[in-house]
Amino acid sequence: MRDPVCEMKVGxxxxxxxxxxxxxxxxxxxxxxxxxxxxRYMVNxxxxxxxxxxxxxxxxxxxxxxxxxxxVGGDTVHLAISGMTCSSCVATIEKVLxxxxxxxxxxxxxxxxxxxxxxxxASLDTLTAAVASAGYTAREVSDDVDAGxxxxxxxxxxxxxxxxxxxxxxxxxxxVMYFSYPELFPGIPxxxxxxxxxxxxxxxxxxxxxxxxxxxxxxxxxxxxxxxRSANMYTLVATGISAAWLYSTTALLFPGxxxxxxxxxxxxxxxxxxxALVVLGMALEIRARAKTSEALKKLIGxxxxxxxxxxxxxEIDIPIDAVVVGDIIVVRPGEKIPVDxxxxxxxxxxxxxxxxxxxxxxxxxEGDTVIGSTINKTGSFRFEATRVGKDxxxxxxxxxxxxxxxxxxxxxxxxxxxxxxxxPAVMIVAVLTFxxxxxxxxxxxxxxxxxxxxxxxxxxxxxxxxxATPTSLMVGIGKGAENGIxxxxxxxxxxxxxxxxxxxxxxxxxTMGKPSLTDVIALxxxxxxTLLVLAASAEKVSEHPLGEAIxxxxxxxxxxxxxxxxxxxxxxxxxxxxxxxxxxxxxxxKYMSEKGVAAGAAESILERLADEGKTAMVIGVDGGLGxxxxxxDTIKADSVAAIxxxxxxxxxxxxxxxxxxxxxxxxxxxxxxxxxxAEVLPEDKASEVxxxxxxxxxxxxxxxxxxxxxALAQSDVGLAMGTGTDVAMESGDITLVKGSLTGxxxxxxxxxxxxxxxxxxxxxxxxxxxxxxxxxxxxxxPFFGLLLxxxxxxxxxxxxxxxVVTNANRLRRWQPSLVKESAR
Numbered sequence: 001m002r003d004p005v006c007e008m009k010v011g012x013x014x015x016x017x018x019x020x021x022x023x024x025x026x027x028x029x030x031x032x033x034x035x036x037x038x039x040r041y042m043v044n045x046x047x048x049x050x051x052x053x054x055x056x057x058x059x060x061x062x063x064x065x066x067x068x069x070x071x072v073g074g075d076t077v078h079l080a081i082s083g084m085t086c087s088s089c090v091a092t093i094e095k096v097l098x099x100x101x102x103x104x105x106x107x108x109x110x111x112x113x114x115x116x117x118x119x120x121x122a123s124l125d126t127l128t129a130a131v132a133s134a135g136y137t138a139r140e141v142s143d144d145v146d147a148g149x150x151x152x153x154x155x156x157x158x159x160x161x162x163x164x165x166x167x168x169x170x171x172x173x174x175x176v177m178y179f180s181y182p183e184l185f186p187g188i189p190x191x192x193x194x195x196x197x198x199x200x201x202x203x204x205x206x207x208x209x210x211x212x213x214x215x216x217x218x219x220x221x222x223x224x225x226x227x228x229r230s231a232n233m234y235t236l237v238a239t240g241i242s243a244a245w246l247y248s249t250t251a252l253l254f255p256g257x258x259x260x261x262x263x264x265x266x267x268x269x270x271x272x273x274x275x276a277l278v279v280l281g282m283a284l285e286i287r288a289r290a291k292t293s294e295a296l297k298k299l300i301g302x303x304x305x306x307x308x309x310x311x312x313x314x315e316i317d318i319p320i321d322a323v324v325v326g327d328i329i330v331v332r333p334g335e336k337i338p339v340d341x342x343x344x345x346x347x348x349x350x351x352x353x354x355x356x357x358x359x360x361x362x363x364x365x366e367g368d369t370v371i372g373s374t375i376n377k378t379g380s381f382r383f384e385a386t387r388v389g390k391d392x393x394x395x396x397x398x399x400x401x402x403x404x405x406x407x408x409x410x411x412x413x414x415x416x417x418x419x420x421x422x423x424p425a426v427m428i429v430a431v432l433t434f435x436x437x438x439x440x441x442x443x444x445x446x447x448x449x450x451x452x453x454x455x456x457x458x459x460x461x462x463x464x465x466x467x468a469t470p471t472s473l474m475v476g477i478g479k480g481a482e483n484g485i486x487x488x489x490x491x492x493x494x495x496x497x498x499x500x501x502x503x504x505x506x507x508x509x510x511t512m513g514k515p516s517l518t519d520v521i522a523l524x525x526x527x528x529x530t531l532l533v534l535a536a537s538a539e540k541v542s543e544h545p546l547g548e549a550i551x552x553x554x555x556x557x558x559x560x561x562x563x564x565x566x567x568x569x570x571x572x573x574x575x576x577x578x579x580x581x582x583x584x585x586x587x588x589x590k591y592m593s594e595k596g597v598a599a600g601a602a603e604s605i606l607e608r609l610a611d612e613g614k615t616a617m618v619i620g621v622d623g624g625l626g627x628x629x630x631x632x633d634t635i636k637a638d639s640v641a642a643i644x645x646x647x648x649x650x651x652x653x654x655x656x657x658x659x660x661x662x663x664x665x666x667x668x669x670x671x672x673x674x675x676x677x678a679e680v681l682p683e684d685k686a687s688e689v690x691x692x693x694x695x696x697x698x699x700x701x702x703x704x705x706x707x708x709x710x711a712l713a714q715s716d717v718g719l720a721m722g723t724g725t726d727v728a729m730e731s732g733d734i735t736l737v738k739g740s741l742t743g744x745x746x747x748x749x750x751x752x753x754x755x756x757x758x759x760x761x762x763x764x765x766x767x768x769x770x771x772x773x774x775x776x777x778x779x780x781x782p783f784f785g786l787l788l789x790x791x792x793x794x795x796x797x798x799x800x801x802x803x804v805v806t807n808a809n810r811l812r813r814w815q816p817s818l819v820k821e822s823a824r
Contacts, residue, residue, distance in 0.1 A: 075119055084108075084113055088233070097130055100130045103118070104120055115138065136224070159283055165214040166276055169276035172207060173272030177273055204248065211271060221235075240270075244271045269791070274794035281797070281799055299397060302373040303320070306319060307322075309329050309330070315330055328382055331380065332380050333378055337376055342383055343364055343370060349361035350362050350371075369386075411762075464804050469758050471804065471808035475811040476753070486735040487747070489733065496748055501697040503700065505711075506664070510671060519629065521627050524621065532553070532559060534626070536550050536551045536555075546617070562580050564578060565578040574586050576595065582622055584620070612666050615631050616629070635667065647672065651748070656688060704739070712733075719734045721736055749817060761807055
């Protein structure tokens with residue numbers, strides 16, 4: 001347990017309060033503080049008992065409840081969806097799932113072809129049946145390595161099938177295109193001759209299998225949509241190529257229906273070539289879309305498959321699923337650590353870059369924690385499994401990334417609404433185009449009407465709209481995971497690019513979060529090393545954090561300490577003891593005066609150190625002034641560079657702390673803080689964030705402690721340090737695994753890069769359709785006599801989606817600015 005007042009770990013023998021059997025206290029002081037105002041400390045108490053903070057996505061303060069199971073209000077289910085063709089399918093599936101009893105929320109990601117469903121009571125069978133009723137197939141997504149291999153095989157199989165269909169349509173389409181233009185190419189019989197009619201008849205026969213096999217997915221997809229009274233991209237393509245084939249076959253079989261021979265033309269080439277181009281576009285899109293989820297696949301592929309455990313005194317290899325908490329696992333040099341745990345014997349250096357993004361291996365010794373799927377480099381060690389299966393850090397990261405990629409950014413919801421009306425609107429435009437050309441067009445009006453209608457149907461591309469946002473979002477979130485930035489939702493990623501003010505909690509965020517020895521100043525006859533040995537030896541039996549910092553500092557300098565013969569602590573003032581026969585006194589000026597040590601010469605030094613944000617203590621030796629020792633919560637090595645980069649991005653940086661103004665200003669001056677919010681009580685942190693929001697600022701809060709949870713939840717974007725508490729990480733929108741401020745910069749820069757990419761995609765997709773459809777309808781014909789060929793329309797449509805996905809994949813080459821600077 002943790003004391004809810006001071007957050008120290010306490011055992012079963014700790015002090016208690018009646019009515020709160022699960023809360024323990026380290027001292028009477030903390031118990032009295034809790035008794036005076038229990039509600040103030042209940043968030044801390046709940047966190048100490050392992051209770052999860054359930055935080056509303058509407059940014060209300062964190063609420064403490066029972067341990068969460070999956071998600072607030074129910075579980076999250078991920079389904080892989082097959083058969084989607086465009087964003088119209090997304091709307092159809094979301095509508096069906098949302099109407100299923102027991103479903104709280106449903107989001108479908110067209111780019112990843114997955115549905116993320118929040119359920120209360122709905123079973124997996126119910127969900128898959130609902131998707132099937134809409135004309136699609138669904139199965140549960142698995143994070144198993146083998147399942148990922150199967151998915152890749154299925155994707156490759158579909159790609160190969162589409163490529164075969166493309167080549168068949170191309171081989172048929174080239175001669176068909178040649179014989180479709182007797183006036184352009186030599187060696188073709190003239191129109192109206194029996195020879196040309198026979199050639200056209202052969203073209204009708206050979207293009208039929210192109211339609212029915214190469215284009216089979218168009219018809220099955222269109223029929224599935226029709227059965228559910230909807231339309232999709234396949235509806236447009238199937239209608240276009242069918243109209244071209246039917247018109248051509250009618251012209252061939254019933255020439256008497258056409259008053260003039262010049263009206264009797266065929267478009268079998270449109271059927272074959274458009275089918276070939278669209279199928280090729282689908283194949284290339286599958287290949288490109290596979291790359292957008294590469295980061296998630298890489299994470300899944302990192303999971304170990306086996307573990308070497310000690311059972312019955314013997315080392316045996318077992319499947320990773322058979323490992324249980326408490327197992328002792330053996331890891332040798334070069335091997336992958338199978339699950340999370342704690343080292344019980346041995347030592348090594350471990351490469352944790354796949355989780356933290358930190359390339360330098362971390363030294364591990366007895367008592368240190370290890371993370372599953374990280375790589376053991378040099379030594380051999382044994383560790384006890386503490387988290388297995390879905391509870392390991394990697395499994396949780398995979399789940400978080402999958403949930404985030406399945407979420408929707410606000411901009412995507414708007415696009416999806418537009419896209420839902422897109423296909424019906426195109427069908428209406430096609431009908432109006434036919435009517436306009438047939439009524440007002442030049443002779444032969446019917447021919448022009450057919451050409452323009454088919455071109456409109458073929459050029460329209462709802463896919464580009466549907467893919468514009470989710471592909472960029474998937475790549476961006478995946479790129480974040482590669483850099484130790486775990487983004488929980490599309491909302492967080494989109495909002496982060498609008499941040500104007502970053503609020504940093506001082507302790508554990510800007511600073512290390514624990515005191516360290518900073519200064520040893522000798523003012524008497526005793527040298528610095530001897531002074532430090534005496535002070536550290538006297539503090540050796542002390543449990544005070546400042547004393548522990550002095551002892552650790554002495555050990556870091558390689559000094560040998562002695563056991564004190566006597567020791568006496570006066571809380572709030574100092575300590576005295578005997579070390580190697582010498583009387584040592586350590587404390588503040590008042591304490592020195594009480595012990596008869598003349599410390600006037602130390603006053604100016606104490607004042608200077610206080611101005612630097614350090615806690616300074618006077619040390620007396622054998623009744624005389626020995627010197628001054630100072631400790632401080634030292635600033636993290638990369639804080640200054642990270643804050644400088646925030647300023648370069650045009651951000652205001654504020655620091656929130658409970659320290660006094662003097663200390664806060666000293667630290668703020670060192671790192672370049674713009675705004676100091678000092679002497680803020682833990683319960684007032686959220687209100688400080690609210691005040692900043694009241695000034696019209698978009699606020700990001702960065703923290704790591706339990707008392708930061710309400711402020712993280714209140715902020716527009718909460719960034720939780722991965723080195724902090726579970727409650728803080730639960731409350732944050734973004735988790736920084738490495739626990740460094742450079743992660744804040746990376747998260748903001750990644751958000752800006754991703755949103756820039758999304759805007760490029762959306763501008764391209766909307767511009768393509770906004771300009772392409774009117775051009776296909778013949779808007780330039782009255783002015784320039786130009787009409788767009790259905791073949792060019794098919795090519796444009798096929799490659800518009802590929803262009804969007806390819807642009808999204810450019811994000812995979814993105815690098816954080818601070819990483820690029822360090823590489824120079």
